[in-house]
Amino acid sequence: MVQNMSLWLFILCFYLVNTGFKAETQDKFDKREPYIVYMGDAAEKYHAEAAESHHNLLSKVIGDESKAREVRMYSYGKNIDGFVARLLPDEVEKLSREGGVVSVFKNTQRQLHTTRSWDFLGFVESKYKRSEALESNIIVGVLDTGIYIDSPSFDDKGFGPPPAKWKGKCVTGNNLTRCNNKVIGAKYYHLKRPSYDDTAADYDGHGTHTSSTIAGVSVSNANLFGIANGTARGGVPSARIATYKVCWEEGCSDMDMLAAFDEAISDGVDVISISIGGASLPFFEDPIAIGAFHAMKRGILTTCSAGNNGPGLFTVSNLAPWVMTVAANSVDRKFETVVKLGNGYTATGISVNGFNPTKKMYPLTSGWLASNVTEGDYGEPSACEVGTMGEDKVMGKIVYCEVGREEAGGSSEGQDHIIRSLKGAGVIVQLLEPTDMATSTLIPASYVFFEDGTKIYEYINSTKNPQAVIYKTRTKKMVAPSIASFSARGPQKISPNILKPDISAPGLNILAAYSKLATVTVYADDKRHTLFSILSGTSMACPHAAAAAAYVKSFHPDWSPAAIKSALMTTGNYHINPKTKKNSKINGQFKSLHSITATPMRIKGFEAELSYGSGQINPRRAIHPGLIYDITESSYLSFLCKEGYNSTSIGLLLGGSNETKKEYRCVDHKLGLGSDGLNYPSMHKQVGSMGTNVSETFYRTVRNVGYGPSTYVARVWAPKGVRVEVEPRAMSFVKPGEEKNFKVVIHGVMEETMRGVLSASVEWDDSRGHLVRTPILLFQAGKL
Numbered sequence: 001m002v003q004n005m006s007l008w009l010f011i012l013c014f015y016l017v018n019t020g021f022k023a024e025t026q027d028k029f030d031k032r033e034p035y036i037v038y039m040g041d042a043a044e045k046y047h048a049e050a051a052e053s054h055h056n057l058l059s060k061v062i063g064d065e066s067k068a069r070e071v072r073m074y075s076y077g078k079n080i081d082g083f084v085a086r087l088l089p090d091e092v093e094k095l096s097r098e099g100g101v102v103s104v105f106k107n108t109q110r111q112l113h114t115t116r117s118w119d120f121l122g123f124v125e126s127k128y129k130r131s132e133a134l135e136s137n138i139i140v141g142v143l144d145t146g147i148y149i150d151s152p153s154f155d156d157k158g159f160g161p162p163p164a165k166w167k168g169k170c171v172t173g174n175n176l177t178r179c180n181n182k183v184i185g186a187k188y189y190h191l192k193r194p195s196y197d198d199t200a201a202d203y204d205g206h207g208t209h210t211s212s213t214i215a216g217v218s219v220s221n222a223n224l225f226g227i228a229n230g231t232a233r234g235g236v237p238s239a240r241i242a243t244y245k246v247c248w249e250e251g252c253s254d255m256d257m258l259a260a261f262d263e264a265i266s267d268g269v270d271v272i273s274i275s276i277g278g279a280s281l282p283f284f285e286d287p288i289a290i291g292a293f294h295a296m297k298r299g300i301l302t303t304c305s306a307g308n309n310g311p312g313l314f315t316v317s318n319l320a321p322w323v324m325t326v327a328a329n330s331v332d333r334k335f336e337t338v339v340k341l342g343n344g345y346t347a348t349g350i351s352v353n354g355f356n357p358t359k360k361m362y363p364l365t366s367g368w369l370a371s372n373v374t375e376g377d378y379g380e381p382s383a384c385e386v387g388t389m390g391e392d393k394v395m396g397k398i399v400y401c402e403v404g405r406e407e408a409g410g411s412s413e414g415q416d417h418i419i420r421s422l423k424g425a426g427v428i429v430q431l432l433e434p435t436d437m438a439t440s441t442l443i444p445a446s447y448v449f450f451e452d453g454t455k456i457y458e459y460i461n462s463t464k465n466p467q468a469v470i471y472k473t474r475t476k477k478m479v480a481p482s483i484a485s486f487s488a489r490g491p492q493k494i495s496p497n498i499l500k501p502d503i504s505a506p507g508l509n510i511l512a513a514y515s516k517l518a519t520v521t522v523y524a525d526d527k528r529h530t531l532f533s534i535l536s537g538t539s540m541a542c543p544h545a546a547a548a549a550a551y552v553k554s555f556h557p558d559w560s561p562a563a564i565k566s567a568l569m570t571t572g573n574y575h576i577n578p579k580t581k582k583n584s585k586i587n588g589q590f591k592s593l594h595s596i597t598a599t600p601m602r603i604k605g606f607e608a609e610l611s612y613g614s615g616q617i618n619p620r621r622a623i624h625p626g627l628i629y630d631i632t633e634s635s636y637l638s639f640l641c642k643e644g645y646n647s648t649s650i651g652l653l654l655g656g657s658n659e660t661k662k663e664y665r666c667v668d669h670k671l672g673l674g675s676d677g678l679n680y681p682s683m684h685k686q687v688g689s690m691g692t693n694v695s696e697t698f699y700r701t702v703r704n705v706g707y708g709p710s711t712y713v714a715r716v717w718a719p720k721g722v723r724v725e726v727e728p729r730a731m732s733f734v735k736p737g738e739e740k741n742f743k744v745v746i747h748g749v750m751e752e753t754m755r756g757v758l759s760a761s762v763e764w765d766d767s768r769g770h771l772v773r774t775p776i777l778l779f780q781a782g783k784l
Contacts (some may be wrong), residue, residue, distance in 0.1 A: 032071060032086035034107040034192060035162045036255055036292060039100055040652025041297070042081035050077025058085055061094045063386055071366070074191050076258060079265040079294045081652075084191060084255040087715045091121060094099050102649040107192070110250030110278035112145070113305035113539040126361055135238040135554040137163045139184070140214050141269035143276065144207030145262050146200045146245035148515035149176055149183055149434040151208055151531060153216030153232065154241070156182035168267030173199030175517055177316045185242035185267060187258035193248075200245040206519035207243060209535050210275055212513035213543040214310030214550070215239040219513075224440070224520075225354025227335065227473050228511045232532060235547025235619065236554065242269055251275045254287040261291025265298050270553055273546035275305040275316035275539035280493050283640070284649060289320035293653065296322045299631055301553075301561035303546040306501040307488035307537035313610060315488040315633035321678060322636055324549065324565045327488070327612050328507025328541040329481040335438040335473050335509055335534075339428055341468030347444030349428070349723075352438045352509075352534050353409050353473045361467040362425045363397040366460050370394050384415045384427070394422035398444075398468050400456050403432040416442040417523055426470045428456060437487050437536040438509050440520050444470040481573075483611040484508045487538055490610040491686055491779045495643060497676035499684035499777055502565065504612040505548070506542030507533055548619040555623045556705075564654055567622040569681040570629070570772045572615030609759060609777045614682055626770025627702040627712065629681045634669075641666035642677040673699040674743075683744060683762075683776040692750040694722075694758065701741050702764070702772070704733035710766045712715035714742075718760040724776070726762055746776065756780035 037057075042050055053074050071086040084107065087095070087677045096104045136159070147154070159181035170179035171187050179186055187199040195365040202208045214236040222232035237707035244260035246252050257276065264272060272295055274288060291300035304318035306327045318325045337351045341360055371381035381388035384401035389605050401415045419427045426444035430453025430644065448456070460466045484507060492500045514533035519526035545568070552564045559567075640650050651664030672678050675696040683698045710733050715727040724746050725771040731740040744762055758778040767773050 010670050011375075012724050014065070018073040019532070030397055032088055034073060034084055034255060035087045035104055036107055036258060036287065036437050037083050037085065037090055037095055037104050038102045038284060039081040040102050040649075040703060041294065041654060041711055042077050042079055048079060049076040049387070050340045051083075053337070054083040057095075059160065061091055061098065065217070074255060074259060076261045076262045079298065080258060080262045080290065082258070084683050092171045096312065100652065101188065102652050103284040105115045105254075105281070107254045108278060109253055110257070110276050111251055112247055112275050113275050113308050113537050128240070132238045133556055135551070136160065136240070137637065138236060138239040138271070138533065138550045138554050139163065139166060139242055139269045139273045140236070140239055140550055141242045141244060141264040141267070142207060142211045142214065142543075143203040143244045143246050143257060143264070143272065143274040144210055145247045146176070146188065146202035146207045146738070147183060147186065147241070148202045148205075148208040148513070148517060149178065149180070149186075150516070151212065151216075151513045152219045153212040153513035154180070154182045154235070155182040155217055156291065162240060163268070166240075168263070169201060173197070173201065174179055175199060177199035182215075182241060183211075183243065184240045184400035185350065186245075187263065188245035188261070189259045190248060190257065192253055193250075198563050200243055201517060202245075202515040203517045204247070204248070204541065205515040205533060206275070206535070206756075207245065209510075209533065210539060210543040211241050211243060211511045212274060213540065214273060214547040216513055217240050221513060224352060224511065224530060224532055227352060228333070228475055228534060229356060230511070232512060234542060236550045239547075239550050239554075242267060247276065253286060258287045260292055260684075261287075265295050267299060268682040269300060270593055271546050271550045272300055273543050274302065275542040276693075277305055278305045278315055279321055282494060283320055286320070288318055289323070292320060292323045293636075296636075301549050301564050303542050305542040305548060308486045308537050310487045310611075311485055311491050314491060314493055315706050316490045317466040317488060319492045319494045319498070319500050320629075321495065321498045321680060322561065323566070324545060325502045325613075326507075326538060326539045326545040327501040327504040327542045328484040328486070328503040328536070329612065330436065330478070330484060330508040331506045332477055332480040333475050333509070334383055334436075334478045336476055337473045338471045339448060339456070340469050340471070341456065342463070342465070343459055345455060345459065347446075347448045347452035347456065349448035349452070350435060350438050350442040351446050351473060353444055353446065353470065353471075354440070355444040356472045357469050359442065359469070361469050363398065364466040364468040365393065365397045366400045366457065366462060367402065369460070370399060381747060389418075389422060393616075394419060394424045394759050398426040398451070398470065399424050399426060400428045400430070400460060402430050402453065403450075403459065405570065412591050413440075416445045416762055419443060428453075428468070430454075430456075436482075436508060438473070438534065440534065442521050442523060442526055446470050446714060449659060456632075480505075486536070487541075487611065489685070491611075497684055498678070498680060499613055499682040499775070501611075502682070503569055503614055503617055505541040505544035505617045507538050507544070508536050510540040512540075534774045545617055547728045548617045551619045551723075552622050559628075560630055560632075563628045566629040567625040568617055568619075569614040570627070570774065571621035571625050572613075572773075573618050574612070574615030574773065574775070578709050609682075609775050610757070610779075614773070614775055624706070624770070625772065626704075626706045626710075626766060627764060627772045628705055629679050630703055635663070635672065635679060638669050638672050639678045641669060642671045681774060683774060684779070686779045687780060688781070694746060694748055694750055696742045696778060698776075699741070699776075700744070701739055702731070704736055704738045704740075706733070706736065706766070706770060709734050710768065710770075712764040712766045712770075712772070715763040715765055716760070717763075719758065721751055722746065722758060722760060724760050724762070731764070744776070746778070750778075750780055
């Protein structure tokens with residue numbers, strides 16, 4: 001009996017030890033999370049060779065070859081050296097110390113920065129110069145939610161075969177069974193949750209919208225339920241599109257974006273457009289900055305959205321100097337949705353409401369009067385929150401909703417969806433703050449300003465039979481451009497001496513192609529589908545700038561990414577200062593990027609460049625900029641040295657095999673001169689918050705890209721009490737390609753009225769149509 005008991009105890013202990021070990025092992029695996037191990041440039045490696053090298057490194061760190069193979073998820077290796085693996089914290093630390101590793105950072109989910117616009121830019125199709133043969137050789141890579149190949153915007157009638165340089169593929173799947181000579185490539189990346197039914201088809205609509213804005217062919221009678229009717233087209237309608245789906249229902253993964261960059265570079269794209277962003281991170285931990293750097297090395301410009309977290313300062317994202325960061329501005333068209341009350345009062349709200357009323361008037365109530373909430377229940381019926389109203393009190397009525405927790409982020413479900421679920425006839429929503437962004441609604445709806453909402457509320461409570469009607473949205477002309485209220489503002493936090501955003505482009509209420517695989521609204525139970533939709537965001541601005549870059553490249557295929565970016569920045573339409581008499585001339589009329597007559601967000605004069613950088617893109621002027629600021633790869637490396645990045649990490653960006661690679665040491669290279677240390681098309685410096693005296697120096701080199709001999713004279717604008725000296729004041733060029741250096745020295749006092757922002761500019765004028773403008777902005781932290 002004792003022997004049997006001992007045997008059973010031994011078996012029990014053995015079981016507990018082994019199952020405990022397995023549980024501990026499983027716990028460790030469960031705690032593993034995807035990390036990106038970035039190792040620099042992979043120019044001389046083959047993908048298979050890179051994968052084996054990554055496995056060996058991971059095996060060394062983990063100490064288990066089979067486990068290393070199990071946790072490695074993906075290897076980059078075409079242009080970017082690195083891999084993705086599920087790691088434990090101690091493994092992350094060990095890998096970070098390994099030679100050849102630039103950085104190890106956690107994979108995160110980033111978000112999308114979610115027609116008439118090209119005509120507004122002076123880019124009228126019948127009037128602007130195009131080289132269709134060269135434009136047809138341009139390939140734009142779009143990293144987004146995929147594409148709806150059956151959109152008429154992507155019809156390839158009249159297109160020849162893809163350019164000979166194209167090396168990409170068309171990966172077919174559900175709802176994307178082909179590519180064509182317009183959309184020449186389609187790939188998708190879903191490394192964390194791969195599924196057999198993954199496809200590059202667009203189930204969101206965002207990627208189709210951005211792609212068609214860049215290169216959609218002309219489609220007449222494009223509209224959304226009859227709203228904004230006209231011809232929809234892209235900025236470079238003869239260019240080709242390659243789509244790289246990196247965004248899914250859960251967001252846009254760092255590791256997927258980096259995989260797309262790695263392949264797009266090898267596929268042969270000329271420009272990359274990416275309307276995605278997230279938290280600002282050091283460049284070696286930012287997948288967009290990393291991917292864009294390797295693209296720049298291969299002559300590819302990356303355009304990025306600035307983000308939608310405005311209007312606060314320090315909200316801009318996508319900050320690397322080798323990307324073009326794009327803010328969103330309005331066009332000269334707005335959408336109005338009028339509400340009329342039974343007493344004759346009318347309120348002009350904003351939305352994209354495609355519903356025509358079927359009655360002259362509808363019963364009107366409020367969320368509060370429709371309440372079914374008893375004392376102690378959670379929720380605000382006045383704000384029409386979920387579960388706070390009775391269907392019997394809402395059915396067939398228009399419901400007025402006051403501002404509440406939803407507007408502060410308390411609910412993810414909009415009032416239009418809530419009221420429809422209760423069989424309501426429509427909804428009027430009072431805005432806590434005005435907005436300039438119109439959104440599509442599920443039922444008749446209008447978002448009204450606070451004062452109008454108050455009057456509607458008073459009317460409801462002043463009569464026994466309140467009535468109202470919501471009319472279909474109409475379009476009206478407005479003064480433009482103005483910066484959209486949501487568009488993110490500078491200054492930036494990562495490289496304080498580089499001004500971001502760089503440029504602005506139309507991004508407010510833009511009509512473009514849409515996916516019929518997506519619903520008009522974000523709601524799955526919305527049964528409406530459309531070929532065109534109206535969206536807003538810096539997501540919409542970014543593809544305008546990408547198209548402008550592609551347009552410039554079609555005329556100057558040998559220009560570097562920095563040269564193309566310079567051409568767009570120095571020729572941008574701008575407003576100098578609201579206090580001066582001088583304004584920019586846009587499309588023949590004097591207008592200001594500050595003036596917002598029809599939209600509520602006002603931009604104070606001293607914050608101008610923090611909102612739009614060098615101004616609104618002007619593609620027609622950009623093909624003949626006169627002078628350009630170019631930046632080489634070595635200049636960017638010197639800039640990184642000046643910014644304090646590690647020499648060893650910088651050296652890994654150069655690529656090459658271990659045999660040919662030389663050690664890179666910052667001390668062996670001349671750092672950039674002046675306050676910013678980079679030949680950037682704008683001049684910016686964040687100065688200390690203490691004291692009011694400023695003294696800064698900027699050094700620049702320009703290259704003549706004009707025709708024949710020319711002399712440029714510097715024109716300076718600066719506020720009172722500030723001295724801006726340019727040396728020399730004139731530059732003469734004999735031939736194209738000639739370079740000249742100049743210096744800008746700023747001395748002055750930060751007056752209290754400047755509120756910490758000193759704005760000035762230098763313009764080089766050759767009196768023959770070339771005006772090369774460089775904005776200057778000094779920002780004093782803590783003053784705003």
